[in-house]
Amino acid sequence: MREVVVLGVGMHKFGRFPDETFEELTYPAISHALEDSGVPFKDIEVAFCGVVNSGLYDSRNVIQQFGWTGIPIHSMAQASGSSAAAFRVAYWTVASGLYDTALIVGYEKMARGFIPGTVMPGRSHLDVMGLDPIPARVALEMRKRLELYEEPIEAHAAYAVQSSENAALNPYAHYPVKRTAEEVLNSVVISDPLRLLMCCPTSDGAAAAIITSKEKAKQYGASRAITVAGWACGSPQAEDLFGGPGAFIGGDFKGGNLTRRMAGELYEKAGVGPKDIDVALVHDPFTMAAMVDIEALGFCPEGEGGRWILEGKTRVDGEIPINTDGGLLCKGHPMGPTGVSQVAEVVKQLRGEASNQVPNKPKVGLTHSSGAGMINMLVLKR
Amino acid sequence: MAGNAQRKSLEPTVFRVDDAVEKDTLVGSHCAKCDRNYFPPRQWCAACFEPGCEEIELSREGTLSSFALVERKQEYCLVEAPYAFGEVRLPEGMLVYTTLNITSEVAANGQIRVYSTIDQDNFNVFKTGQRARLAPLVIKRADDGADIVAYSFDIVEGA
Ligand SMILES: [Zn+2]
Numbered sequence: 035m036r037e038v039v040v041l042g043v044g045m046h047k048f049g050r051f052p053d054e055t056f057e058e059l060t061y062p063a064i065s066h067a068l069e070d071s072g073v074p075f076k077d078i079e080v081a082f083c084g085v086v087n088s089g090l091y092d093s094r095n096v097i098q099q100f101g102w103t104g105i106p107i108h109s110m111a112q113a114s115g116s117s118a119a120a121f122r123v124a125y126w127t128v129a130s131g132l133y134d135t136a137l138i139v140g141y142e143k144m145a146r147g148f149i150p151g152t153v154m155p156g157r158s159h160l161d162v163m164g165l166d167p168i169p170a171r172v173a174l175e176m177r178k179r180l181e182l183y184e185e186p187i188e189a190h191a192a193y194a195v196q197s198s199e200n201a202a203l204n205p206y207a208h209y210p211v212k213r214t215a216e217e218v219l220n221s222v223v224i225s226d227p228l229r230l231l232m233c234c235p236t237s238d239g240a241a242a243a244i245i246t247s248k249e250k251a252k253q254y255g256a257s258r259a260i261t262v263a264g265w266a267c268g269s270p271q272a273e274d275l276f277g278g279p280g281a282f283i284g285g286d287f288k289g290g291n292l293t294r295r296m297a298g299e300l301y302e303k304a305g306v307g308p309k310d311i312d313v314a315l316v317h318d319p320f321t322m323a324a325m326v327d328i329e330a331l332g333f334c335p336e337g338e339g340g341r342w343i344l345e346g347k348t349r350v351d352g353e354i355p356i357n358t359d360g361g362l363l364c365k366g367h368p369m370g371p372t373g374v375s376q377v378a379e380v381v382k383q384l385r386g387e388a389s390n391q392v393p394n395k396p397k398v399g400l401t402h403s404s405g406a407g408m409i410n411m412l413v414l415k416r
Numbered sequence: 417m418a419g420n421a422q423r424k425s426l427e428p429t430v431f432r433v434d435d436a437v438e439k440d441t442l443v444g445s446h447c448a449k450c451d452r453n454y455f456p457p458r459q460w461c462a463a464c465f466e467p468g469c470e471e472i473e474l475s476r477e478g479t480l481s482s483f484a485l486v487e488r489k490q491e492y493c494l495v496e497a498p499y500a501f502g503e504v505r506l507p508e509g510m511l512v513y514t515t516l517n518i519t520s521e522v523a524a525n526g527q528i529r530v531y532s533t534i535d536q537d538n539f540n541v542f543k544t545g546q547r548a549r550l551a552p553l554v555i556k557r558a559d560d561g562a563d564i565v566a567y568s569f570d571i572v573e574g575a
Pocket residue numbers: 447448449450451452461462463464465
């Protein structure tokens with residue numbers, strides 16, 4: 035496998051854009067990524083889309099609004115991890131030498147309210163019996179953390195506050211609004227002990243990236259290239275199933291076992307350890323997920339995630355800055371583009387161009403995406 | 417008499433109803449090769465990657481490992497909100513998502529069960545580590561008059 039670099043990234047603001055078409059949503063993201071990379075559209079050899087709720091022709095239309103170049107176009111749906119999966123497959127095609135230059139774009143328009151459950155609504159007994167609301171499942175795991183680790187609920191509020199402060203500096207965030215711990219703790223109870231402001235919103239939006247081989251990058255803006263130093267991906271194994279609700283598990287928030295295993299693979303491939311990571315973008319649809327993630331990624335001991343956050347260790351100037359763009363919690367979570375938006379933020383951080391810049395010139399960044407209980411992770415290096 | 421009304425399981429692959437309520441059972445599966453148990457039942461063992469799991473009847477009592485209050489039900493849910501949602505660990509090793517009840521009355525050989533409405537006030541009776549016992553929940557009435565029954569769990573008070 036040869037070395038692959040990210041040359042350009044672009045975003046459409048996350049939020050609610052009921053009047054915008056998929057072409058309108060993706061246009062600024064893709065055109066900014068092209069401009070950022072210095073790659074002309076005619077040089078894109080293959081395109082990968084990440085989207086959950088799409089029509090029959092959308093993936094073609096969003097790419098071909100820039101030209102009918104005849105390239106292969108793919109569409110991948112993997113719930114919250116759709117464009118993270120699309121990025122990883124695009125990476126494979128370039129790393130293997132099949133193509134030199136690939137475009138990845140995630141896009142989505144979502145309904146208001148909670149992300150649907152894990153089964154087909156109205157068709158599965160789980161849904162009919164009231165056993166599939168994801169926030170309730172998250173509330174179960176949150177209660178376990180509060181009791182088992184004596185984790186203060188204030189840690190969840192502190193994480194929501196930190197995320198809101200990060201989002202307030204991100205022009206692409208859905209909710210660029212600073213919140214207080216009181217606001218978070220006093221927000222509507224969704225499923226006790228889970229509060230509304232401990233949950234991410236559903237959003238519309240788009241994010242794009244352009245990757246190429248290290249060799250080919252010399253033709254473009256190689257000096258701004260960020261290297262893909264390692265990757266890991268996978269779905270749950272039998273050992274994740276035992277003692278769990280089996281096929282009905284809706285994510286990796288039940289202890290983060292899959293993330294923990296994937297992290298081992300990722301660090302080995304990238305030749306780094308958790309202490310080498312200068313900035314991490316982790317999957318945080320709920321405050322609790324951020325705690326599970328930083329433990330599973332080896333940034334802090336198991337059960338200490340909440341206290342680490344309370345102590346400010348995950349803030350932009352902390353020991354391990356996470357979700358400097360506001361994370362899913364406040365930047366928003368449109369599912370399709372969420373994964374590539376994480377890559378975009380890490381690329382900006384490593385270039386020193388982030389709107390909420392991690393101090394001391396970060397060199398190594400990590401992205402962690404979870405979708406339908408499957409994980410996609412990257413290590414990116416300056 | 418309601419006690420003689422015909423009962424049908426909402427989903428017989430995971431929950432079987434009997435003429436006698438106390439014989440209602442959750443259906444799991446067992447892999448003889450690696451000794452693992454599953455709920456919901458599966459044909460292929462997730463760890464041996466081969467078919468041959470055998471159906472088993474699961475224990476009717478377990479331990480409450482966590483619980484949450486659901487304030488608003490989803491569109492197709494037939495359980496009225498607010499309701500208590502929980503996770504029960506069975507002796508066979510697996511965790512089962514379930515609704516939780518506070519039983520106020522049981523009559524006619526267990527067939528007539530009256531459950532208290534769950535609210536913010538009585539919700540605090542739930543504690544992790546409590547014993548929970550399988551209990552039927554009539555979820556709707558079929559066109560032929562039969563009660564369509566789903567599995568649920570009661571908290572065993574004072575146990
Ligand atoms: Zn087996």
